[in-house]
Amino acid sequence: MIAGFDYGTSNCAITAVTADGVTVVPLYAEQTLVPSTLYAYQRSLIMAALAQQLPDDAGKADFLRTRSTLLAKAREDMREYDLDHAAQGLFFGEDAIAQYTAAPDEGYFIKSPKSFLGASGLRQNSIDFFEDVVAAMMLNVRQRAEQFLGQSIRQVMIGRPVNFQGIDTETSNRQAQAILDAAGKRCGFTDIGFLYEPLAAGFDFETRLTEERRVLVVDVGGGTTDCSMVLMGPKRLPNRDRSGDFLGHSGERIGGNDFDIALASRLLMPSFGMSSFLKSGLPMPVSPFVNAMAINDLGAQADFYDQKTALLLDRLLLDTTEPALLNRFVGMRHHRQNFAVVREAEQGKIGLSSQPLYQADLGFIEPDLTIACESEVYARVTEPLCVKIAALVEDAIDQAGSLPDCVYLTGGSARSPLIRAAIQQRVGDSLPLIDGDYFGSVAKGLGIYADRYFTS
Template sequence: MICGFDYGTSNCAIGIEHEASVQLVPLEGTNTFLPSTLYALDRDLITEFVARHIGAEQERQDFVTLRRNILTRAQRVRREEDLDDDEQTLFFGRAAFSEYFQWPDEGYFVKSPKSFLGGTGLREQHICFFEDVVTAMMQNIKRRSEQNLGKELTHTVIGRPVNFQGVDADASNRQALDILTTAGKRAGFKEIEFLYEPIAAGLDFEASITENKTVLVVDIGGGTTDCAMVRMGPDYVKKSDRSADFLAHTGERVGGNDLDIRVAGKHLMPLFGMESTLKTGLPMPTQLYWNAVTTNDVSALATFSSLETKLQMEQLRLDATEPTLIDRFIHLREEKHNYHLVRNAEEAKIVLSDALEHRVQLDYIEAGLNTLMTREQFSVSIQPPLEKMLSLMSEAVQQAGDKPDVIYMTGGSAKSPVIRRAIQDRIGDVPVLDGDHFGSVAAGLTVWAQRIFK
């Protein structure tokens, strides 16, 4: 069976064709979107999960040979933790969040692993680990879909950003696509193709328009913002080769996660001493705080978890004019609540799309701890990443040498009126239309999969 697979930074979705239209497959109860999260009782159990769920015997044996040492450690974990052979050790989606919120310092939590793909300076063991994380997630999603459909998924088109990372883009993209291809094969897909995510979103939109237009497709995903200038409409929709219709595309590693990080840093970290002072009168060093909330950067997270950071925080407590705030920060680090804090920032961003203010509750840190955030404050805090997004849109229009007839917006963060207003101010008096902010990419991937595999 043919499907479109949106392996997203924030959410994952699978689309199929049903009665001549696209249908998204429920992945978690009735939810068709599964948060891109994984929680394991131990890191090595992720590799064990992959080994157990590779269907082809020879491929499984090859994988076991490659990961023999890790699989041996996984067996040791099972013995030491007295885990039964059939006991659940990995959790996905909302269940992963639930386990992490309950046991933040006990297991291994991964959010938005797609944002790490293509990273520079990764050693071989890091690449292997990301392969296993992505494979486990794809195996889980594919299995859930097949159980729901009662059919095997064999062919898929997977969405990809224009650029996974900003540094050495060509090498970064090759590394990321290699990981996704390896993961997809180990998950059981026989044929895998890729399609730019903004183009996929545009294909979904194209099915609904009745006259030819030049469309600026803007896909603000969790990890990247991708833009494409595309000729669309009745004269183009049936073409199998659309290369001449794609006038320009731009993309960069800046997305919804970066907005969340800015909100967490600017509005939540002051509760932990970020804007306080030292006894010398100097301001508190801020890099520690940004390392805590930059959850899409492996090196920042590793630095925040290091012994050096622990010792630095203990010294800052002695030097601070408000040591109780640093105590709160130390507690956040020890209990690994930094992901939870960024999740609070994401929730605030979502609420402020419809409301003018939102009170963030942080009772899991300290009883009664909260702060009020306004939409205007949100607007000010996100200016650096928002400016990068606007520049990508302007660049796509400039490359195309033509003004768009319409701007088609997709991606969760595209709902924000702050972002929509900024886009209209930058691009000019062009109608801005909304797609399915979460389902457009999956639907477009499904359309393309049906076109190339049938």
Template sequence: MFVGFDYGSANCAVGIMQGDDVQLLALSEQSAYLPSTLYAMDRELIAEAVYRGLPIELKADYAKKRAAQLSRARMVRHELDLDADVQAVFVGEQAVSAYLEMPEEGFYVRSPKSFLGATGLRPEQVALFEDIVTLMMQHIKVRAESVLVEKDLSKQGAAATITHAIIGRPVNFQGIGGEESNRQAESILTLAAKRAGFVDVDFLFEPLAAGMDYEATLTDNKTVLVVDVGGGTTDCSVVKMGPAHKQKADRSEDFLGHSGQRIGGNDLDIALAMNAFMPHFGLGSLMSNGKPMPSKAFWNAVAVNDISAQREFSTLSSRKLIDELVKEAEQPQLLNRLLKVQQQQLSYQLVRQAERAKIALSDAENTDINLDFIEAALHAGVSRNLFENAIEPSLTKVEALMHQALAQAAKTLAADGLAQDSVNHENISADNAAECKPDVIYVTGGTARSPAIYAKIAGIYPDIPVVVGDHFGSVTAGLTRWAQKLFAKH
């Protein structure tokens, strides 16, 4: 059976075709979306959980490659007094619940996709991310197949098996690293999918997938700028869409320009946590000598999508640094809060609260966020104006990506001799290249729900109509349609 598989930075989703319509499968009891999170009582237990879920033909090779981790997992179970059948690794909502219950005791990863293209990963780190993604994909595949059987959606009864998947990917997994980062990330995803039991997988740019879902509604041909602002990345694509294009099996000629960078909802949450919460932890306060408090420790405390920052923040030297700052601070009680974040590994909880503030500010000018897990009665007031100021640097990058995709599209059209009526000759981009003028801007991605983000995107080209898609489901729907088109002919 063929599926579209959105292995997202914030959430994961799986879709199947039901006639001409896409249906998302319920990956949790109440939702088609599974949070992209994993929690393990100990890091070494992840390999053990992967091994248990592997297809039988892959077990021997995996056991050889992960012999050390599997051996340590047995020792960890003994040390933690865990019986062999006790669940020790959790995915999705279960992972979030386990982390909130035991934040300082286990290993928690939010948005692992954000790390897959990271530069400088050591082989053991790549292996760890292979295992994390594999375990999540195993969980999702088993859950999706159980839904197929339960609802008899596959029309195969108990024999329902998902074999092929189109997996969404950002234009660029990492802002730096280029194609090497993209190859590394795709390699991790491909290996994980095979270990999870998929027979064959292929990839499709996420903004293109989102655009394909929109294209299914078009009755006229249009040039569309798709802006997909997701949890971990922002991707832009300029695509020729409509009745003359959507039946093509090969759409490469219709894709005029792409751009993408690791800027997404996670970055906005981090920026908000830094600006709204960290002043309550000492950011911007003074030391006893009158000098401003150094900011690096505060940034490391909230930079949950930066491996090096999180590694540095968790070290003993970081704890000693904060201890020294407490002694030198004019307001030591504030720095003691930062020390608690470091000691109890509460960074993810802080950023999670920033995400809640971001969501609340979609419908309100102000919100009050409870931080009593740090200190009794501690609250932080957050305004929409503060949020907009905090995320302005990120939104400036989103604007640059839109210009970049349109400039690339203009060059593509010019090279094809088709630019006469399709190019806006205002010199907007940095290199004075003309930009392709789209007929419509299609905005999707969970992060784009924010009025501040929508207003920024709509204000860049005020004379071009903006269509808002399904913020969460459009990518999965497009991936599903492409899976049917690509794999059905085999």
């Protein structure tokens, strides 16, 4: 069976090519989206769960060899947790979030691993680990989809941003796509193709066009923003090769996660001591607070949980003028609750899109702890992000050499009034912004293109 797989920074979705066309597959009851999160009792169980389902071939032998140390630990961990199968110690999506929320300082939790795939300087053991994390998440989606469809999925078109995170863009893109490819094969897909996510979203839109249009597709996801200027129309729809219709593209690692982090850093962290002063009169160093909230930055997270940060906080506690606030921060670090803080910031971002005030509920840090967040302040602190997104729009237009006939918006973060206003200002009020299926356009377009790609 042929499928389109949207392995997103925030959510995953899969579509299947059936006799009735391209269908978005329900994964959890009626839910077609699963948050891109994983929780494991122990990291070793991720590798063990994959090892238990790999076919007996040369690939399995190599996997067992390169992960032998962790697999040996997994056997001990399975005995400790009284597990018959390693997969019993893994949780995905909302189940993973619930496990983490209940015990944030236990187990292993990862959110949005796609954000890390293009990170510069990854050693081979880190690349291996991300391959396994992505493969475990893909396997969960694939198995749930196959259970619903009653058929095996073998051929898949996977979406990818124009650019992943990384200092060297080309190297970053190669590394990230190679991880996705290896993970896809490890979870059982035999034929894998890749397509830019904004193009995929555009193909979904194209099925509704009755005449040729010059379309600027703006895909603002959780981790990246991609813009593609594409010639579209009913006569072009059947073509497998669309390279000649691709007039310009731009992309950068700016997405909804960055807006969450901005809110968490600038509006929430002052209540943890970030804006306080030391007894010497100097301001509190901000790097621990910034690193804590930068959950999409592998290096920042490593620094935050490094012993040197613990020693720095010990010294700052002796010198701060507001020890209660800094102790709150130290407690958050000790219980590994920084992901939960950013998750509440995400709820604040959503709330402030339609109301002037949001009371962030941080009762998981301290009973009755709430922090008032104002929409005007949030707009100011996120303005630089909106400016960068607008610049990407302008770059794609400049490459194409002309304005589009319309702008097609997709990606969950494209719903933000702040982002929409920045885009509208850049393209002009006379140009219509067309709303796509914010969470389903990419997956549907991947399925449409997959059908063409694998059957022509």
